[in-house]
Amino acid sequence: MKSNIIRSVLSATALGVLSSSAMAHGDEEHAKPRTFDASKVEATAFGQEGNPKKVSRVIHVGMSDHMRFSPATISVKRGETVKLVVRNDGQILHEMVLGTKEALKEHAELMKKFPEMEHADSNMAHVKPGKAGEIIWQFTKAGEFEFACLQPGHFEAGMVGKVLVK
Structure with a gap:
């Protein structure tokens, strides 16, 4: 049932985005800098947007045109707020999206259908x-x-990493 709700929300989001005149997912600027607002933080199965004032650690992650992240696995403590600094060492646009295995798979499928879909959530860069x-x-x-x-094509090529939360 939960996956049906997620699927419905993703579908509704995609339709809403596609009906708007502002669609970008290619080389255009993708997201405006986020301003943290504790009243708008939404809990997810994998955590929530962190308060920049409570960052305890910075983790650097590289992305390459070999469709890999470096490091491919990161470890954090439960409750820890981290800043992930994501560097694109390649020649094409890349992104990092945090999520559950199932949600990322569903989102990747949606991106295949709607490659120009615009989205800018706190769990992505x-x-x-x-x-x-x-x-x-x-x-x-x-x-x-x-x-x-x-x-499109990056997830299928294996551009996936793990977050171990202990």
Whole structure:
């Protein structure tokens, strides 16, 4: 039932985005800098947007045109707020999206159908070649989660990593 709700929300979001005149997922600027607002933070199965004032650690992650993240696995403590600095060392647009394995798979399928879909959530960073982006995230639940590049074809090529929350 939960996956049906997620699927419905993703479908509704995609339709809403597609009906708007502002669609971008290619080389255009993807998201405006986020301003943290504690009243708008939404809990997810893999954590929530983190308060920049409570960052306890910075983790650097590289992305390459070999469709890999480096490191491919990161470990954090439950409750920890980290800043993920995501660097694109390649020549094409890449992104890092945090989520559960199932949610990332569903989102990747949606991206295949709607490659120009615009989205800018707190759990993702879209990074042009030679640039860096960041995600500030609080990992509130223990478990194994993932991050992936959901640009069409990248996820399928294996551009996926793991987050181990202990």
